[in-house]
Amino acid sequence: MRHAAAVLTLVSLVACGRDEAPAPPSSTSSPTLKVGLLTPGSINDGGWNAIAWEGLQRIRNEMGAEVAHQEAKTPAEFDEGFRSFGARGFDLAFGHGFEFQDAALAAGKLYPKTVFITTSGTSVAPNVSPMVFELEKATYLCGIIAARESKTGKAGVIGGIRLPSIESTFTAFKAGAQSVDPKFDVREVFTGNFDDVGAAKLATLSLANAGADFIFHQANEAGRGVFQACSERKIRCFGSNKDQSGLAPDVIVASAVLDVPRAFVHMANLVRTKTFEPGVQYLGMQEGIVALVWNERLKPTVSPETVAEVERVEKAIRAGTIAVPRGF
């Protein structure tokens, strides 16, 4: 029995590669775009690595590109993976995390014809750039909703680990709220991890006890605890990263949504059409990668003026007339 299980595991590992064998007919101009991806972990993680893999699959399906992927866990493998893509004449290689920056810079020098993109980061060279997602643009709108709809004048934000990218979304939330009411009070709690549902729930309850009647979270999996507490206390909250309305349809007003796979397709398009310009690639609402998505069930409970105001500000953000502050 155990042997059978072991053989099955190995076969499934080996079989992973098979479903990508038949590439769809190339609808784009020849020669075929070649795109490589390095992920720091398994693409079956249902999270960080899975969304990058989905992005790569979309590049293959939508653009007829030839794609390759490697799970690269060590800096030696980052280096080797990038160089291998460069040596094989790939047009574009993604490294899915800030830790790929040094390897991208090194490979970028050796293979000037390949564009190396890291997911987040700061390192820029003529053919090396990071992509940075601007979820702030949507969390700013959440702040506006909270400040306009709150009865207590207080809201809370709950984070997992104190990462700059997360603090930055809170900064924008606060700025959005205070653009409505400069005295609006936003309290911040970090639970210290992304998976302790109980801790996130307790943090939410404590914020509710302090009078907050809107909660925004950036706690990934632990966010379920936030929704539980909000449902118990009948206070409203926001979803983050995905449209989370389905998880707590009675309390989630809207979600700040980030479409990471689309960001990969966006970058591949820039490279294919030769419109890629080196520099930090801020990807947000204009590119269709970040959006505020209402929970249609609760939208009627929000005052029409607030809905109209959010639409107005969203247009202004897209037009660039309102600058949303970033934490960094």
Added chain:
Amino acid sequence: MTRLLIGIGAAALAIAVLAMAAALAGHSPADVVGVLFDGALGSPLAIRGTILKSIPLLLTGLCVVIAFRAGVWNIGAEGQFIVGAIAAWMGSPYGTIASMLAAAVAGAVWSSIATAMRLWRNAPEVLTTILLNFIAVHILGWVVNGPLRETSARYPQSDPAASALPQLAEIHAGSLISIATAIAAWWLLYRTTEGLRLRATGLNPSAARHAGINVPAQIARAMAISGAIAGVAGGVELLGVTHRLFERLAVGYGYSGIAVALLAGLHPLGSIASALFFGAFVTGAGELQRTSGISAAIATFGQAVVILAVVAAGALLTSRKPADA
């Protein structure tokens, strides 16, 4: 001689099992093995990758060899590797030699915590060294999020270390350090009285005690040497490859060291071949994933097959020869 045959057999078995699995999944076994070899040895880039990955494996393998030879189950190479890397980073402003010494001392101190718990409280080092691994991982997480975070404070990683190992043909001096360590470990085990006492302690501690060996002190020294080697592995990886500290710095080199040591039959010089085999396996698996989408996790699977084969062969051999005692 038997150990050599077992090692070669285990390595061949790992490749054979992989090829069989490939056949079951519909890939051509010959193609898969071909890509594996090509990806590991087929180009200068591949050979460089194989060597770079063999360096930390050889050192953590030697760490395990020394400890296991003394009869101590040091499963803590991973943690000793991590504290070695942190110490090397902190020592790097004073030059590479100071940095390497710091790494060795840190690794030795870390493994000696387990020794202390064994000698004073009889805590099994199999447990304590594993638990110390988790503590080291969390210390690393804390330093890169806190005191050693890069000056721009943007990402949880340190600034690059102040010094780096010299490179020749894009292969850092860690290659020489690791081979020198293997030779030194061989010399220690087979050409010194210290090594004789160490092996005697590992073979039969009570006989060693009756022969006048101070067994606790012997174990303490073996663990310190073992930890120092793993610490150097971390230092070499930091100053040769990663240059920065970040949370995923150690990705199982310490645990893979156990596979390296077992495949080598716990022989220091055999470890060189064994580390190169695993380095090649991992590098080839990377190429396999890039070209045919087969998950690189098969490299881990290969290690498991090797460990099981070596342990099974060892058990079969000892059961055939009833114990003399």
